[in-house]
Amino acid sequence: MNFKIEICVKLKNDVLDPQGKAIQKAAYNMGLKNISEINQGKFFEIVIRNANNLDKAKKIANELADKLLVNNIIENYEIASVKKI
Secondary structure (H helix, E strand, O other), rough: OOOEEEEEEEOOOOOOOOHHHHHHHHHOOOOOOOOOOOOEEEEEEEEEEOOHHHHHHHHHHHHHHHHOOOOOOEEEEEEEEEOOO
């Protein structure tokens, strides 16, 4: 079975996000004054082939995130969606 997995990576709550603040300020300057917070992050779409089941696909995605995609000191991640393809 093949699965498409989406992973969202965001900075931890106590980590400063200067890029998010800059985007928020630019939005305010554009007249979008009711936006109170913007946080930047990363999005990954991964296709996992030949996984025996959903649990195996999630295990592979978590290993990839933990070892390669995420800086665990300053970032958190979540598997946003899983689709069998």
